[in-house]
Amino acid sequence: MESLPNVGPVTAKNLLKHFGSVRAVVNASEDDLQEIEGIGKRTAENIHKVLASKYLYFEKSDSKNKKLM
Structure with a gap:
């Protein structure tokens, strides 16, 4: 939860307490x-x-030409 924007430990705890699960x-x-x-x-x-949002990743076709997918 703390990886979400502007969510620290207190807000993360409040989210889980309120909603019950991730x-x-x-x-x-x-x-x-x-x-x-x-x-x-x-x-x-x-x-x-x-x-x-869509998961974006680099496709490793070769070490010089990485493409964001």
Whole structure:
């Protein structure tokens, strides 16, 4: 949880206490996230954006020409 934007140990604990599991936090809407003390509109938007974003990685075709996928 602490890897999410603007989420420190206290907010991470509040998220897990409120939602009960990491899965429930991941599935929470922005409005649901804003119910947590310390999470405002902007933080909820950023958390939601991170959780919904596509995983990007480098494809190692050779050591000189790495491509972001």
